Amino acid sequence: MxxxxxxxxxxxxxxxxxxxxxxxxxxxxxxxxxxxxxxxxxxxxxxxxxxxxxxxxxxxxxxxxxxxxxxxxxxxxxxxxxxxxxxxxxxxxxxxxxxxxxxxxxxxxxxxxxxxxxxxxxxxxxxxxxxxxxxxxxxxxxxxxxxxxxxxxxxxxxxxxxxxxxxxxxxxxxxxxxxxxxxxxxxxxxxxxxxxxxxxxxDRIAELPEKPTTTLLPNSTATWFGVEVPGSFKGLDLHIGRNPTAKSIERYNHIPPGGGRFNLPDHLLSNCWRNKKTGTTDVMGRMRWNMPSVTIRTEFFKPEKGQYLHPQWDEHDPENRVNRPITHLEAALLQDFSPDFLWCGSKIEIARQIxxxxxxxxxxxxxxxxxxxxx
Missing domain, CATH: 3.40.50.150 (Vaccinia Virus protein VP39)
Known part of the structure; x- marks a missing residue:
């Protein structure tokens, strides 16, 4: 039974x-x-x-x-x-x-x-x-x-x-x-x-494409409880990027694995970071390939919220760096969900669920x- x-x-x-x-x-x-x-x-x-x-x-x-x-x-x-x-x-x-x-x-x-x-x-x-x-x-x-x-x-x-x-x-x-x-x-x-x-x-995300091809979820809906909602999405549907500014990408480019805002040159620091010399060490941080991630929070798609930059970074070859935050799929995999797990909702709502x-x-x-x- x-x-x-x-x-x-x-x-x-x-x-x-x-x-x-x-x-x-x-x-x-x-x-x-x-x-x-x-x-x-x-x-x-x-x-x-x-x-x-x-x-x-x-x-x-x-x-x-x-x-x-x-x-x-x-x-x-x-x-x-x-x-x-x-x-x-x-x-x-x-x-x-x-x-x-x-x-x-x-x-x-x-x-x-x-x-x-x-x-x-x-x-x-x-x-x-x-x-x-x-x-x-x-x-x-x-x-x-x-x-x-x-x-x-x-x-x-x-x-x-x-x-x-x-x-x-x-x-x-x-x-x-x-x-x-x-x-x-x-x-x-x-x-x-x-x-x-x-x-x-x-172990969890190395096989995924380094460059997401879209910033949008597929245009599809599902009906649950008699209500139509966005979904159901799975796998690469959730491998969605963002459109960071040139300044953001320049910041990402300076941050090695395990690093964060303290790796940024002065001209790339915001005023709040420049005036705060201690604490918030994970802010604008990059993950490390050979360690578990930090805690995946609801705004993992914002590097300014924590150590959420993709771990790929080559000290000697700027072309071999992935300068973006992790995607919804990568966050879900780091939360140990199966790639076939089904998701419903907007990008923000799914991020909150993850x-x-x-x-x-x-x-x-x-x-x-x-x-x-x-x-």
């Missing part, structure tokens, strides 16, 4: 993709954004995606509208409730209206009675009032039946070609379940033979770990 799954705040389905790869069966997904929900539906099916809209051709994925009676009992619940609007650390009041999204996650756990649940969030989550709230609920509150394990995991340690640190919480009502042990390491010399070396940017996703390989590692304990 299949191991059943609910994905809350599902986004485009990065976490579901990892769990499905390990044999889990999603039976309910909740996502409020139409385009992200459409991407999810394109890959995993529309029938189990919650839609509260009362009229045909409309979509409403607000988790607060999810009826208790529509929440099935499952083996595992996963998701990452957004961090926003919480009360101060001292109050820990789950009934504070600003805590409604967390309260909704806990409500679903109570109704679904999963044997285990997984919460993922940003690395600083463990230092937040939200985390204190969670621990309080496991101490005689809404999660009193669950034992929690938690910590910060680096996706690169689990076979993802990206250094992305995320807080992971595992709750279990069938006994203590620790966090999964790393399968990969930066330096495997002298370490356990079972650890593989980190996967690199080269950057907000849980890396598929990290989700798969967690899924394998949970499945071993479930069995």
């Amino acid at each position: 299949a191991t059943t799954l609910i994905d809350l705040f599902a986004g485009c389905g990065g976490m579901t993709a990892g769990f499905v790869a390990e044999g889990f069966q999603p039976v309910l997904a909740v996502e409020h954004n139409l385009h992200a929900a459409s991407t999810y539906a394109a890959n995993f099916g529309e029938d189990h995606v919650f839609n509260a809209a009362e009229k045909p051709g409309e979509f409403s994925g607000d988790i607060e509208a999810l009826p208790d009676d529509d929440i099935p009992e499952v083996d595992v619940v996963i998701g990452g409730p957004p961090c926003q609007g919480f009360s101060n650390l001292g109050s820990r009041d789950v009934h504070d209206p600003r805590n409604k999204l967390w309260k909704q996650y806990l409500r679903v756990v109570q109704k679904a009675r999963p044997r285990m649940f997984v919460i993922e969030n940003v690395d600083r989550f463990m230092r937040s009032s939200e985390f204190a709230l969670l621990l309080a609920e496991a101490d005689g509150g809404m999660l009193k039946d669950y034992t929690l394990s938690y910590g910060v995991l680096n996706a690169a340690d689990y076979g993802v070609a990206q250094r992305r640190r995320r807080t992971i919480v595992i709750g279990s009502r069938t006994g203590h379940v620790p966090l999964p042990q790393p399968t990969h390491a930066r330096d495997v010399d002298g370490l356990d033979d079972d650890l593989a070396p980190w996967r690199t940017v080269r 950057g907000n996703a849980v890396p598929v390989g990290l989700a798969a590692a967690i899924a394998r770990h949970l499945k071993a304990h479930l069995n």
